[in-house]
Amino acid sequence: MQALVYTFIALSALAVGGISYFGLTFTPAEAILASIVFGCVCVVLLERSLRQRAEQRLERAIEDLSRLLATDAQAGAVLGQRINAMADVNAGTRLEVVEADISVLGTVIRQVAEAVAEIEEKTKAPAPGSRGRVAAAPPPAPYREPEPTIGQDVLRRAIDENRLVYHIQPVVTLPQRRPQGYDLVPRLRLEQGQMADRDEFMPRRGGDDLRRQIEGIGLVEAITISRRARTGGQPVTLYVPLSRATLSDQAAAEQLIVSLEANRAIAPGLIFAISHSEWQALTTGERALADSIAKKGAGFSVTDVRSLRIDVAELAAQGVRSLRIDAAHFIDNPEAFTDFHASDIANYVARFEVKLLATGITSERQIVELLEDGIVLVQGPHIAAPGPVRPDLVLEAGRQIGQLRRAE
Incomplete structure (x- = not known):
């Protein structure tokens, strides 16, 4: 692509020399000099644009690299925090708490089982003098809100x-x-x-x-x-x-x-x-x-x-x-x-x-x-x-x- 551009520049320089010689009545030396100057100016401008484009690509690459490095640093910091948090976790204490909760739950279940067994025994055992009938406990009175005084x-x-x-x-x-x-x-x-x-x-x-x-x-x-x-x-x-x-x-x-x-x-x-x-x-x-x-x-x-x-x-x-x-x-x-x-x-x-x-x-x-x-x-x-x-x-x-x- 770049060779094609240089070819166009050379052709343009020849065209400028020809126009200078035939159209502007330049001498052959002046026409050749004009052609060379035009070609040099075009080459300088092309090289300048190519260098600017290369510099811009380099800057964008540096910015992308900086963002990647920042992301890696942040990920490393988060990973470090998680590792520190895991290092600070006292698994033994947590297991002790769980064991204590299980122990309390077992105690409650045992108490409930004993209470149910006691209730069943009282239900099966007739009271003396009751001729085999067990007096049922009266149900709790339902809560009743007071009636309004205004009709x-x-x-x-x-x-x-x-x-x-x-x-x-x-x-x-x-x-x-x-x-x-x-x-x-x-x-x-x-x-x-x-x-x-x-x-x-x-x-x-x-x-x-x-x-x-x-x-x-x-x-x-x-x-x-x-x-x-x-x-x-x-x-x-x-x-x-x-x-x-x-x-x-x-x-x-x-x-x-x-x-x-x-x-x-x-x-x-x-x-x-x-x-x-x-x-x-x-x-x-x-x-x-x-x-x-x-x-x-x-x-x-x-x-x-x-x-x-x-x-x-x-x-x-x-x-x-x-x-x-x-x-x-x-x-x-x-x-x-x-x-x-x-x-x-x-x-x-x-x-x-x-x-x-x-x-x-x-x-x-x-x-x-x-x-x-x-x-x-x-x-x-x-x-x-x-x-x-x-x-x-x-x-x-x-x-x-x-x-x-x-x-x-």
């Missing part, structure tokens, strides 16, 4: 008159008692000006339409507060009440999903509080809806948990972020909740990124005992009672609630 008709009229308000109650982190989130607490303003709490008016049997309406109002207010807080640069976590009354209704469920889809930016700050009994009773369709809620970024907080002998990993996969237990019951009778030691259960649950939340704190002694057990999320009247939201947020929420009711 559904009064509640429906109060909602129509816009006397249902939502207050907030903080959930704090110990020991600093810094707010981690806020519960949305529905309260009813009575005609006498007094405030009725949730247990006094929330329907227990029937009244699903009222529960859906109350929870819909709570969702609107939660979205309003979250958006206003996020705009102000202080995002908050809100625990919004939820029940099967909303999940089982197609229109209410669609409205819930649409609201979350339209507010994906604040969805991670919304945690729906649902009771443990209703969570366990969810149907296949309701469970699919709960999964859709979790995919939108929101989470769940299971309330009224009376036993921690549950699959925490499964709950975490379903979007559950916290389990709520009664503080007084857990402190007085931890064996009713779990077979773990009271100080170990919080760490065990935290392995699955689920937190224990103790509710109903009534004294400072309970806080100290919960701290000793590793439970750092608490709530209750001793921490703070439910209170109203800031007036500007309440007004904005009131306008949106009014629009929601007119749409219904």
Whole structure:
């Protein structure tokens, strides 16, 4: 290729000499000199371009080599770190921990086997004077929530008159008692000006339409507060009440999903509080809806948990972020909740990124005992009672609630 270029240069030089001699009336010596000068200039320019091209190729090769050397050095550093980490691992200690866990597990299995054998012996052995009949132990009385003192008709009229308000109650982190989130607490303003709490008016049997309406109002207010807080640069976590009354209704469920889809930016700050009994009773369709809620970024907080002998990993996969237990019951009778030691259960649950939340704190002694057990999320009247939201947020929420009711 380079020989062809030089041939073209020679031909061009001859052409310049011929033009100079015949066209410009140069003497033969001048024409030959012009041809030689033109050829030399062309050769110099060609060599210069070739040298520049070679230098550029050399620079690119040096850069590639530098990158390869840097990559090799980084790989060597990572390999060195891994080798150091493997050298620092004390396999003997880890094996001892595993052996200790296996030993504890064996002890627990042996205790369970002994307890089962003892129960079987007591069942087979008839009590004296009972004529071969064994008196069965009475089953534990099921937990029954108190019936509301305010009827559904009064509640429906109060909602129509816009006397249902939502207050907030903080959930704090110990020991600093810094707010981690806020519960949305529905309260009813009575005609006498007094405030009725949730247990006094929330329907227990029937009244699903009222529960859906109350929870819909709570969702609107939660979205309003979250958006206003996020705009102000202080995002908050809100625990919004939820029940099967909303999940089982197609229109209410669609409205819930649409609201979350339209507010994906604040969805991670919304945690729906649902009771443990209703969570366990969810149907296949309701469970699919709960999964859709979790995919939108929101989470769940299971309330009224009376036993921690549950699959925490499964709950975490379903979007559950916290389990709520009664503080007084857990402190007085931890064996009713779990077979773990009271100080170990919080760490065990935290392995699955689920937190224990103790509710109903009534004294400072309970806080100290919960701290000793590793439970750092608490709530209750001793921490703070439910209170109203800031007036500007309440007004904005009131306008949106009014629009929601007119749409219904």
